[in-house]
Amino acid sequence: MRIALDAMGGDNAPQAIIAGALDSIDDLNGDQLVLFGDENQILECLGPPKRWQDHISVVHAPEVVAMDDAPVDAVRKKRKSSMALMTKAVANGEVDATISAGNTGAFVAVSQMRLRNLPGVLRPGILVVFPTFAGPVILCDVGANIAPKPAHMHQYAQMATIYARDVVGIENPTVGLVSIGQEDAKGNELVKKVNHLLREDRHINFIGNVETRDFLNRPADAVICDGFVGNIVLKLTEGLAEGLFKAIKLEIAKENPELLEKLQPAIDRLYSRHDYNEYGAAPLLGVDGTCMICHGSSDARAIKNAILKTQKQLRLGINDKIVNEVKNKTS
Amino acid sequence: MRIALDAMGGDNAPQAIIAGALDSIDDLNGDQLVLFGDENQILECLGPPKRWQDHISVVHAPEVVAMDDAPVDAVRKKRKSSMALMTKAVANGEVDATISAGNTGAFVAVSQMRLRNLPGVLRPGILVVFPTFAGPVILCDVGANIAPKPAHMHQYAQMATIYARDVVGIENPTVGLVSIGQEDAKGNELVKKVNHLLREDRHINFIGNVETRDFLNRPADAVICDGFVGNIVLKLTEGLAEGLFKAIKLEIAKENPELLEKLQPAIDRLYSRHDYNEYGAAPLLGVDGTCMICHGSSDARAIKNAILKTQKQLRLGINDKIVNEVKNKTS
Numbered sequence: 001m002r003i004a005l006d007a008m009g010g011d012n013a014p015q016a017i018i019a020g021a022l023d024s025i026d027d028l029n030g031d032q033l034v035l036f037g038d039e040n041q042i043l044e045c046l047g048p049p050k051r052w053q054d055h056i057s058v059v060h061a062p063e064v065v066a067m068d069d070a071p072v073d074a075v076r077k078k079r080k081s082s083m084a085l086m087t088k089a090v091a092n093g094e095v096d097a098t099i100s101a102g103n104t105g106a107f108v109a110v111s112q113m114r115l116r117n118l119p120g121v122l123r124p125g126i127l128v129v130f131p132t133f134a135g136p137v138i139l140c141d142v143g144a145n146i147a148p149k150p151a152h153m154h155q156y157a158q159m160a161t162i163y164a165r166d167v168v169g170i171e172n173p174t175v176g177l178v179s180i181g182q183e184d185a186k187g188n189e190l191v192k193k194v195n196h197l198l199r200e201d202r203h204i205n206f207i208g209n210v211e212t213r214d215f216l217n218r219p220a221d222a223v224i225c226d227g228f229v230g231n232i233v234l235k236l237t238e239g240l241a242e243g244l245f246k247a248i249k250l251e252i253a254k255e256n257p258e259l260l261e262k263l264q265p266a267i268d269r270l271y272s273r274h275d276y277n278e279y280g281a282a283p284l285l286g287v288d289g290t291c292m293i294c295h296g297s298s299d300a301r302a303i304k305n306a307i308l309k310t311q312k313q314l315r316l317g318i319n320d321k322i323v324n325e326v327k328n329k330t331s
Numbered sequence: 332m333r334i335a336l337d338a339m340g341g342d343n344a345p346q347a348i349i350a351g352a353l354d355s356i357d358d359l360n361g362d363q364l365v366l367f368g369d370e371n372q373i374l375e376c377l378g379p380p381k382r383w384q385d386h387i388s389v390v391h392a393p394e395v396v397a398m399d400d401a402p403v404d405a406v407r408k409k410r411k412s413s414m415a416l417m418t419k420a421v422a423n424g425e426v427d428a429t430i431s432a433g434n435t436g437a438f439v440a441v442s443q444m445r446l447r448n449l450p451g452v453l454r455p456g457i458l459v460v461f462p463t464f465a466g467p468v469i470l471c472d473v474g475a476n477i478a479p480k481p482a483h484m485h486q487y488a489q490m491a492t493i494y495a496r497d498v499v500g501i502e503n504p505t506v507g508l509v510s511i512g513q514e515d516a517k518g519n520e521l522v523k524k525v526n527h528l529l530r531e532d533r534h535i536n537f538i539g540n541v542e543t544r545d546f547l548n549r550p551a552d553a554v555i556c557d558g559f560v561g562n563i564v565l566k567l568t569e570g571l572a573e574g575l576f577k578a579i580k581l582e583i584a585k586e587n588p589e590l591l592e593k594l595q596p597a598i599d600r601l602y603s604r605h606d607y608n609e610y611g612a613a614p615l616l617g618v619d620g621t622c623m624i625c626h627g628s629s630d631a632r633a634i635k636n637a638i639l640k641t642q643k644q645l646r647l648g649i650n651d652k653i654v655n656e657v658k659n660k661t662s
Contacts (some may be wrong), residue, residue, distance in 0.1 A: 187559070213564045214570060217574070248597075252594060255593070255594065
């Protein structure tokens with residue numbers, strides 16, 4: 001299989017991206033990586049061809065989508081960006097998957113504009129695997145669709161179920177719906193309608209509404225919400241975890257700087273369980289193609305993990321499973 | 332002034348509530364507390380009358396709203412609960428304010444049903460003072476109105492501005508709007524419309540959209556959102572802060588139990604800055620009456636802080652200021 005990688009996207013691009021690509025060579029098992037971006041920069045980072053030439057190829061892209069470009073501009077004006085060209089390649093079947101740590105809004109917009117939806121899928125959604133102390137929780141959607149209809153969210157529950165079962169490996173995964181109270185009657189109109197749809201669907205192991213207070217306790221294997229709420233939950237969690245760890249370190253250093261040194265292993269251990277780099281990438285599910293969104297601050301390890309996760313998703317045929325599931329349930 | 336206190340509401344009621352009432356006696360400055368609830372239980376907790384009889388009176392209420400009663404049942408079926416009777420008392424002008432640490436949904440529902448809105452106010456909103464390491468952030472609404480119209484949220488910005496300025500003491504407070512990106516064009520339809528209204532209002536120091544990633548850095552003095560999102564943000568923050576502190580303690584104990592003892596002061600210091608008990612109570616702003624919502628787990632200190640905060644709000648005439656502000660801006 002051929003996996004396209006946006007060499008120019010991310011806070012640490014192209015170095016971290018290319019380092020991640022090189023680190024993954026031994027695990028590719030015959031798959032090919034195609035790096036999109038500035039050819040000269042890429043070749044310089046790749047170093048001596050002997051190491052990579054059997055596994056990696058390069059496609060020159062003269063433009064770059066900046067981290068702060070408006071998504072609509074990225075779509076309309078930068079048609080020769082690494083992001084645009086690799087998305088075209090997946091649309092044309094020249095590659096099987098795309099990975100980018102660049103401007104998330106732009107990557108999602110380009111992917112949604114240039115790729116068809118999978119047959120039967122109404123709207124794509126971004127799925128993240130959310131690290132908690134009790135294990136990973138799946139959250140979908142976290143921003144692809146900020147004004148979903150109930151039927152879209154029903155499909156997010158179907159796609160998240162497949163992902164939880166086949167990619168994460170959870171048997172008969174439970175699904176929860178984000179609301180402001182556990183009772184079915186709690187929530188806004190959208191949530192009440194989705195609750196009803198999920199209650200009716202015997203193929204989804206729906207456990208009802210869940211509250212964000214319980215997120216660290218893993219209230220369900222997969223948690224469904226609209227993209228506006230999901231994006232807010234994701235960013236708040238990131239910001240809080242990072243801020244709290246920083247504050248705790250500062251406070252301990254004030255108390256006794258030597259203690260901080262002694263505690264570093266415990267803090268690192270804990271932090272790694274909250275570290276998005278461990279989880280690699282978030283799929284944009286529902287488009288006809290495999291698009292993996294990496295965190296902007298991805299390091300080489302995150303990129304390598306994203307590549308491995310993309311391979312897994314491709315080999316498992318997740319898109320075919322989604323098409324079947326959606327067909328069965330909506331027919 | 333007369334302040335009604337729900338003696339039966341909260342996880343630690345009636346003991347903690349009554350202990351908080353007794354602790355506040357020296358700070359009442361002539362104000363009176365009226366305890367609503369089971370008279371026998373209250374009198375037993377109050378102890379010898381000599382200490383409190385000049386400051387506290389008791390009104391018997393034969394029913395209690397349980398923490399898990401449905402709000403609608405609390406309103407319709409328990410008309411002689413402490414919550415219902417004290418709300419009737421504030422509606423009739425017999426007391427000036429109500430405080431409850433009981434079932435929040437029920438307290439808000441009872442207050443919204445039995446009290447008029449202040450003249451010009453379209454929908455009440457719950458305002459919380461959200462503790463962050465960079466200082467307090469005001470958040471409104473956190474759950475009174477889960478399907479607001481743009482005009483409701485405009486008024487939340489007006490009310491939050493008054494509260495930030497007069498109660499918290501911030502000159503020309505900045506207002507931010509929760510969204511999924513800082514640009515004005517980012518967000519769902521509701522957010523875009525509210526953004527436009529706030530941009531147009533010269534009396535509000537609107538700094539634009541804010542992202543939840545930045546909450547711990549205090550992106551604005553007051554942050555506005557719809558009640559569904561606000562409730563999710565509030566509960567997620569509570570759950571995460573609590574969970575992270577617990578996890579950190581556990582991890583340190585694993586590393587070295589003696590260290591945990593040495594670090595306890597640093598952790599306590601940090602935790603107290605995230606402690607809702609410090610902030611006492613969240614006002615339901617916009618109703619004709621002063622209704623203060625306490626956290627269910629309030630201890631005596633939280634109740635005392637709530638009483639002091641209620642006094643402050645009454646003395647500052649916050650409701651009159653809201654009426655004036657809303658009249659000026661909507662005429």
